[in-house]
Amino acid sequence: MAHAIRMDTQGSADVLQLKEVEIGSPGSGQVLIRQTACGLNFLDVYHRSGAYPLPLPSGCGSEAAGIIEAVGPDVTGFREGDRVAYQGGEPGAYADRRILTTARLVKIPDGVPDESAAAVLLKGMTVEYLLNRCVNLRSGDFALMYAAAGGVGLLAGQWAKHLGIRLIGVAAGREKCERALANGYFAVIDRNSEDILARVKEMTGGRGVPVVFDSVGKATFDISIDCLAPRGIFVSFGATSGPPPPVEASLLQKKGSLYFTRPTLVHYASSPEDYAASATAVFDLVAKGVLKPEIGQRYPLSEAARAHQDLESGRTSGSSILIP
Incomplete structure (x- = not known):
């Protein structure tokens, strides 16, 4: 069993509810991740509010970091104990455990804490495509x-x-x-x-x-x-x-x-090659100290609704994360 934020309808922040969910075991090409930090992004607000319609019921959240606890058949390049992060795909990152395919996983470099990885990946990849590929700035x-x-x-x-x-x-x-x-x-x-x-x-x-x-x-x-x-x-x-x-x-x-x-990150990271190159560029600059993600707020997973309210009202600064 896992604990995850779920919503049965889209609307105000109070639609976000912490529930116990059955997740099973990883299948072919999948891994089970014990998540240590979940990123909070305005994209999640769009998903929750209905600005971006979703099939319901649904999870919420677009990125997280954690440790692989179990590996399914036909998985290559990852093993139990690997520290990984991901962004994008089907909403559902607000959870303490989650099963995912390996297509969107990125190994977290040594020296980069899980919390920093969860706070930086989606936002960093957004900055990467905006500054490096969307326009030609010198x-x-x-x-x-x-x-x-x-x-x-x-x-x-x-x-x-x-x-x-x-x-x-x-x-x-x-x-x-x-x-x-x-x-x-x-x-x-x-x-x-x-x-x-x-x-x-x-x-x-x-x-x-x-x-x-x-x-x-x-x-x-x-x-x-x-x-x-x-x-x-x-x-x-x-x-x-x-x-x-x-x-x-x-x-x-x-x-x-x-x-x-x-533009949207979905299109700028749609191919496995573009996704990997963008994520690698972000983590390389974090490891070198060029990018220093500032975590301004930490919330328990159970307080996801409050985190959304703070984000929407402008009461946050820097990045915010949820701690399962």
Whole structure:
């Protein structure tokens, strides 16, 4: 038996319930993982709320780390006792034990704690594809990143500094701005007290930035568009305030021959080769100390609902994890 967060319907955070579930034994190509830490991501909120419809009943959670307890037939490359992490696939990572195929498993390097692995993999792979493959940014280029003090945001600041990109962050309040600055940002704008557009124009000599990474959506769409330099790229990779409005071709033309893209990690890590390369890049930088995942909150697995409420209300900073 295992303990897992399950939901019979989608909706507010209180649909998340801790239940005892029968999981059986690993089958062909599968392993049984005793999970030591589960990552918390806004993707999980989309799954829970119904923004992304799911077949019900369903589990919740997109990433975790732990130790392989049992190996099924036809498994190669993994054995009992291996420390592993994973992200993606069918929701259900909020659990103390879970059976998975090995396709999405990555061995955790020595020196990387389980908690760090659970906190960094999905967010780190998101940053990897955004900075390395979604757009063509070079050392010295400017870019703008919202939610700079969040889990993705802090890793983006660290990775951008490693690449020489002058990443401008947007965060709420002095404390979060200071945290983002300490994690590699070229500059951070306090959205509570500063004019985002005016500050971006000031820092870029009036031109604007070539790329905006916007995970907020509806509330920041107009500002993001106006912050872009001619032929700039609007990268909409989240919608914490709701989806952005439909984008008219004429708007992109009038605002400077702009480009608009709505990427997702699912497509940038769809092949086994891309998945492995992205995950390896993340763990390599963690092992080298370039990426330093900041775990701002730890919750017992039983308090998954509270963790979701804190995440949605903006009360979290850095990454959050659930402890089974």
